[in-house]
Amino acid sequence: MKSNWFKQAVGYQIYPKSFRDTNGDGIGDINGIIEKLPYLKDLGVDFIWINPIYKSPQFDGGYDISDYYALDEDRFGTMADLQNLMMQAHSMGMKVIMDLVVNHTSNQHPWFIESRKSKDNPYRDYYHWQPATPDHLPNNWISFFGGSTWTIDEPTGEAYFHVFSKEQPDLNWHNPKVREEIYDMVRWWLEQGIDGFRLDAISHIEKAPWDFEIKSFKDNSPWEPFMNVAGIEAYMAEFKKLFDEFDALTVGEASGVSSKEATSWTDDHGYIDMIFELEHSNKDDNGQGDLKLFKDTIMRWQEDLLARGWNAPYLENHDQPRVIDVLGDGTEASAKALAVAYMLLRGTPFIYQGQEIGMTNFDYTDISQVDATDTIYLYNEKLAEGLSKTAALKVATVNSRDHSRTPMQWDATENAGFTDGKPWLVINPNYLEKNVAAAQTNPDSILNLYKFLIQLRHEYQDISEGHITFLFPEHPAVLAYKRGEFLIVTNLSATPTTITFERPGHDYQDMVTQAIVPDLLELSLESWAYRIYKKIKE
Template identity: 45%
Template structure:
């Protein structure tokens, strides 16, 4: 496979509204990102992914875009964004933007025109259908956020389609005029100097032909990965992407390993890399055997063909140390182990802001304390159906998106140093002991461990391009794997458990020289034997063999 800058990169995701507020309005802003760039740079990352900051009514935290060419007031101004881009580049980093082109806000001028009349030139920029004979919705599909993908428009007597909230109508990618508008917008941003796109919900661009009723409407996989999506992405590549040296990563829900090379194959002319969700969406709690099986299937499917991404949390998923690790007694060790996992497996590692501190999920006392539109809509619908409100609330807590959206914890002061005003969402109470100031003062902190991981990746191509072999198949708590490249062999040993586990070196490795590269317990050194050893809870070690 070709070696490229983006395959060797580590990406840091900034959910700016929760990052750092400089004007006291309770929302993070672009100036806050600029002010903290030295902190991000000190971690050693290569690329910053910035969540949407375009003009938006903010019904879904910026993923409902009303104007692709304008910066929303909460975030700042276009000149401020241009300053951010300049400052990122000055520090030798790159900036990718969120590209949200499956849908817009219902306040976008395109939709306002589209819904104004059936014969408006932009009518087919969106998906409109007549009611069934009885006046009901065109089919029985569910959306991600609502009981139906369809909302009736009284003015024109038709339903419009939305994969997400009512306020987020889907664009009609069958319209050539619409596609050309999108490509023009993409070129505009790329010509401003950005270094690529994270493409939101891009597997949803093509819809099932004929919009038939679903046999099981609750399984919404029918919304994604439909025939035609590769035609659209290839056209996008030919008309826009191939003309720039950029990183493109597609958010691809409901795809399987065999689909991966179709989206990212170097011979395909579509995307560079992808996020799949067999872990984050489909594995509710940690399942080591399932996780290892997922990793093997994706590695084998993409080997010498395409490129994967590695992540366990982002703005849509509960923080990894809470969901997949131990955020109590072994929080630090667990956070370091999970970091080791993400950065040593094949694919591009992503760090979600605060992950490098071991930030945790949160538990607020009332649904009123939450902002997540998906969670609140689900709560409303289930309570309306007669379920006990407290029972519904408890069931929604573990996977609420607000678990990862609480403000970045800069210090132990009021509001974690995030804002001088009232934060748009409450701060996690544990900010008094988990924060940047504390991490930078502790040489054994999660932060400095992440810094070592990132530097190791820069210095050792085996972490990027090395072949992968699972040496612990069938073990429910130990994960042992090898990365190998040009005669260099690394052995990664992880005890993902709250208890000790015995580890015995695999056959064939007994006589190999073993050099300790990294360990998450400070008392491990190069003299510690691994022929047969007891691994402590959440212990991680990396050896050069």
């Protein structure tokens, strides 16, 4: 019987290149994670998710894997280092999960190198190849990185398929040999002691027939042919058998899986334990989030997965700008309100490195400061359209993934305590004031609020697994809900507001100030206010 330990747990996402460098090469490493395990234990998290550390040309931040069985030793460290990390994490009561990237490989993977050689190569069918000419591609599908999903390859004159960049060819999951190779690899990693996986881009592994024509290029429709396409269920069922054998924790990045469909993906009989939904993180061209969309999406997913299924709430990750500048107004008050709003929801919440100290977006002044491939693509595209360098840089970087990848700010020493060398990516100059060391000594810091919220999740089953009922669903800024004996209210705006309950409430205790709040009927909320109340038993 699969255990449900994760329902009381909190996860912490580590982008290893930017977490902590111990050998002075400017790139974070496995030993850096080991060094900071006591910090993570003190924070209170139960498991860590490590972004890809496999062998890779790093065209897309390690999501282009050239050897599934090897680590990128020059950058991150050895298998012995990883085994040491797992041993030490486990001794502290923390689990370790890694990224599983099986929709595609690097174009430098031996399978693809062989696949390119000839049409009758044994590895040809490991990928999707089709006859094509520049004027007649197999279809009109477009990739997530822009441009066609097809690239014509000179040796054979045919085109191969890729939903991301041309350096990331998609694997052909119709081929049973591919699936066998993947499952053998997954088993091998689980046998090494890994506790589970975050399944990258997993909802893209099945494709529509090649003659599927995109009718509209708006919203999500351009990617309809490779988002949660019928037939994926068979592959996920095969995965489930393997995951269950090891009681592995599984988190799916599954765009295209709706909140209604997510129930069958994540219930007690589902393929995986939880899903990262992507709907709530939309941003406009100025980098601003849509608060109504955020609130409506959160409520819908929570309600749809209440009877069965499980959520994985999050605010930030390695692909998103910093939430303090997207949904907040850059202030610590906004970061705190957002923390309370999502950390006490139903599900297993994830904290992304630096989020717990309110790290902010970076003010880019030159394209040389950027590493993210898609950002550079967009910059060059805007230059080609006639924009000035300044204007193109602004458009390209406003929602860049690199905002969340600037190195972790540990203290106020040189390079924010991240490295003794030259950091691989620019460090935000606000590290002098905004860093872990400063937050640890400030009782009112965002960091200490996160510790408190994690403690609540661990201590009270009402919060970890209890029911959820939303209040004031139509209010433009207030996200409020009940979790058993708890009442959580947040004002996710800089505008003060007052809310009135339908009937006099119970007597509550303010869990932050310990004050008694009698007969709650009306509540005035200042800018970015939050309240965490617990019902006083009669």
